[in-house]
Amino acid sequence: MTTKRDKSASPVGLTSISRIAESTDACRRCGLCSSVCPVFDVLGLECASPRGKLQLVAAAGQGDLSCTKELEKALCLCVGCGACSERCPNLVMAKETLLAAKQVLPGKRPGRVFRIAAGLMSREKTISHAAGIAKSLRPLWASSLPDDQGLVMRLAKPGARFPKLAETNLKKIWPRNEKNGKPVSLMPRDGSPNAIAGIFPGCIHTYLTPKAGISLARVLAAAGFRVDLLENTGCCGLPALSAGNTKQAQKAMAHNLDVIDIEKYSVIVTPCASCAAMLKVHYPALASKTGYNQAGIAERLAAKVQVLSQVLAKHTGKIAQREKVTKEGTETIAYHTPCHLAKALGDSTSGPKVMQRIENAGYRQTKPACCGQGGLFGVENPEISGKIGSKAAKILLGTGASTVATECSGCYLQLYDLLWRENRKAEVIWLAEAIERFGLAGT
Numbered sequence: 001m002t003t004k005r006d007k008s009a010s011p012v013g014l015t016s017i018s019r020i021a022e023s024t025d026a027c028r029r030c031g032l033c034s035s036v037c038p039v040f041d042v043l044g045l046e047c048a049s050p051r052g053k054l055q056l057v058a059a060a061g062q063g064d065l066s067c068t069k070e071l072e073k074a075l076c077l078c079v080g081c082g083a084c085s086e087r088c089p090n091l092v093m094a095k096e097t098l099l100a101a102k103q104v105l106p107g108k109r110p111g112r113v114f115r116i117a118a119g120l121m122s123r124e125k126t127i128s129h130a131a132g133i134a135k136s137l138r139p140l141w142a143s144s145l146p147d148d149q150g151l152v153m154r155l156a157k158p159g160a161r162f163p164k165l166a167e168t169n170l171k172k173i174w175p176r177n178e179k180n181g182k183p184v185s186l187m188p189r190d191g192s193p194n195a196i197a198g199i200f201p202g203c204i205h206t207y208l209t210p211k212a213g214i215s216l217a218r219v220l221a222a223a224g225f226r227v228d229l230l231e232n233t234g235c236c237g238l239p240a241l242s243a244g245n246t247k248q249a250q251k252a253m254a255h256n257l258d259v260i261d262i263e264k265y266s267v268i269v270t271p272c273a274s275c276a277a278m279l280k281v282h283y284p285a286l287a288s289k290t291g292y293n294q295a296g297i298a299e300r301l302a303a304k305v306q307v308l309s310q311v312l313a314k315h316t317g318k319i320a321q322r323e324k325v326t327k328e329g330t331e332t333i334a335y336h337t338p339c340h341l342a343k344a345l346g347d348s349t350s351g352p353k354v355m356q357r358i359e360n361a362g363y364r365q366t367k368p369a370c371c372g373q374g375g376l377f378g379v380e381n382p383e384i385s386g387k388i389g390s391k392a393a394k395i396l397l398g399t400g401a402s403t404v405a406t407e408c409s410g411c412y413l414q415l416y417d418l419l420w421r422e423n424r425k426a427e428v429i430w431l432a433e434a435i436e437r438f439g440l441a442g443t
């Protein structure tokens with residue numbers, strides 16, 4: 001099926017279950033979506049399949065309240081990969097319908113959201129499971145994280161191995177003007193930029209991997225951009241949206257739309273495909289469906305958002321290896337395609353295209369596989385998440401790659417844990433780090 005989906009038809013942001021359920025009208029129950037659903041693959045239960053979940057949404061839309069408890073449970077069983085929407089021959093926006101349904105369930109109690117540690121979650125199960133753990137662990141290693149960052153909740157996954165929380169953050173290490181302390185732009189070596197790029201760093205580059213944020217800026221500067229850090233931006237809001245909290249997601253969106261000077265930039269680059277999906281796909285839907293007065297601004301921002309591989313796929317120049325720390329030809333690297341890039345943004349080619357130009361490391365191509373993290377899915381369902389993810393890790397390591405590059409915060413965190421479990425010598429790095437480590441050939 002090649003017909004283009006009308007993104008404006010996304011039910012995300014609708015406030016009535018009967019309106020959301022209209023999105024299921026085109027479903028013919030063929031089950032093709034179930035054949036690509038990673039959760040159904042693990043559980044094998046119809047209630048965990050996209051088809052089954054859509055039937056529950058349809059029933060709830062027709063006023064059948066007897067299904068709502070089952071629906072609440074079923075909606076927890078979605079990693080948000082978008083494979084179902086991509087596969088459906090009838091253009092049913094299955095993933096988006098499930099996401100929208102989370103926002104309007106009768107059991108939702110938004111007032112409670114603001115009383116929990118991260119200020120993000122509204123789902124009962126998440127509150128008891130994730131917030132409790134996050135609260136108890138945060139003083140030990142994450143007390144510097146602001147409450148409104150989705151990263152706080154992602155780090156609450158029980159038993160998982162995480163990167164050490166950085167002692168600084170991206171704002172502190174970004175170069176500043178010595179006199180006025182304001183952040184300065186990174187410039188290309190010849191001092192003549194072709195365009196201006198703004199980096200939307202997201203929680204992970206701001207707090208967990210800030211040095212990779214500097215790598216991203218240097219790579220963009222090497223590609224000819226003048227690079228600014230959008231330092232006043234906050235969480236993109238996707239964790240809140242995924243947890244069923246439209247209000248908090250809107251708040252995050254309103255803040256970001258307020259502080260980004262969109263017209264100044266040719267491109268807004270985010271290291272994270274999940275942030276990109278939120279900014280590019282869900283912001284316009286959220287803004288328009290809720291009568292938000294910045295719908296036009298959301299559209300203008302969406303038009304400029306890209307991840308690094310998308311920028312570099314169009315850039316033909318060479319980017320030199322930053323430090324020769326590797327023996328030429330002995331390193332092998334694979335690329336993990338984030339579902340949010342391949343499915344939500346519809347781009348499964350830019351990453352591999354860029355990786356084929358990696359120098360000083362052998363590129364091992366793999367078929368894309370969901371990592372199983374899915375925002376908060378991994379926190380709510382660690383076992384299922386682990387089973388989905390270990391398949392992806394095995395595919396990546398099965399190529400013989402010792403290093404895996406990716407460009408999504410959820411994938412990065414999940415692979416950080418799972419690659420280590422599968423092979424303690426393997427590591428995951430950001431795409432920008434891979435380019436600085438190995439160099440990128442020109443075309």
Ligand code: SF4
Nearest residue numbers: 027028030031033088
């Ligand atoms: S959502 Fe699409 S693919 Fe899935 S059962 Fe319905 S028609 Fe088939």
Ligand code: SF4
Nearest residue numbers: 037078079081082084
């Ligand atoms: S978004 Fe992914 S996990 Fe969720 S129902 Fe669709 S295919 Fe399954």
